[in-house]
Amino acid sequence: MSTWLFDLGNTRLKCAPLRDDGSIGEVVAIAHDDAGAWLDALPTGEVACIASVASDARRVELLDALCARFARLHRVRTEAALGPLRIAYAESAHLGVDRFLAMLGLCGAHAALVVGVGTALTVDLLDAAGRHRGGRIAPSPQLMREVLHARAAQLPAAGGEYAEFADDTDHALASGCEGAALALVERSLCAAHDLLGETPSLHLHGGGAETLRARLPAHAWTPEAVLLGLARWHVLRIA
Incomplete structure (x- = not known):
């Protein structure tokens, strides 16, 4: 089962596959833009874990795109x-x-x-x-x-x-x-x-x-x- 990690910031998205030993694979950095072309570069897999500090609109764009590429999505939030x-x-x-x-x-x-x-x-x-x-x-x-x-x-x-x-x-x-x-x-x-x-x-x-x-x-x-x-x-x- 392939798992990907997504870190959505204010100017770019960073993502990497999660290896079986818990380490991360090669990191891909994608600058996001209003045209939406950045979404075409997203990977596909089974599980996506997403952390976002970007705007609500940008986050929704990413989540919508990932829904078509992954079977399960986990949005990560701060915990005590x-x-x-x-x-x-x-x-x-x-x-x-x-x-x-x-x-x-x-x-x-x-x-x-x-x-x-x-x-x-x-x-x-x-x-x-x-x-x-x-x-x-x-x-x-x-x-x-x-x-x-x-x-x-x-x-x-x-x-x-x-x-x-x-x-x-x-x-x-x-x-x-x-x-x-x-x-x-x-x-x-x-x-x-x-x-x-x-x-x-x-x-x-x-x-x-x-x-x-x-x-x-x-x-x-x-x-x-x-x-x-x-x-x-x-x-x-x-x-």
């Missing part, structure tokens, strides 16, 4: 507790399913700071027992640039190189927006050490994380964190 993971939110529905799954996929025997960089920048702290100790949400560097450009069109929405003290506006924008993200992660690591008495391992994922990696402390790069969480969800809930 699953496996070793215990989330901090009193209302589990308030925690995005992408954050929930990234933590589920990465929680283990060690404390971890899980940072995702997409449309938003999210930071979540897990202790060694799998308890979620809370998190933060901020605009990603790219979103900061886009918002600044929308409010002041003379400020470019992209471009520039990072510098500690930039010598032109393009570079200053890149440095300020990326620097804000770096500072948030570094501050979170310090606060996590104060809370737990140890420095957690840093785990990074998300399409916008690449530009930050060179200036962050030692970390694990796990771009498929949400799909790994979906695989673990399937083992705990379906297998």
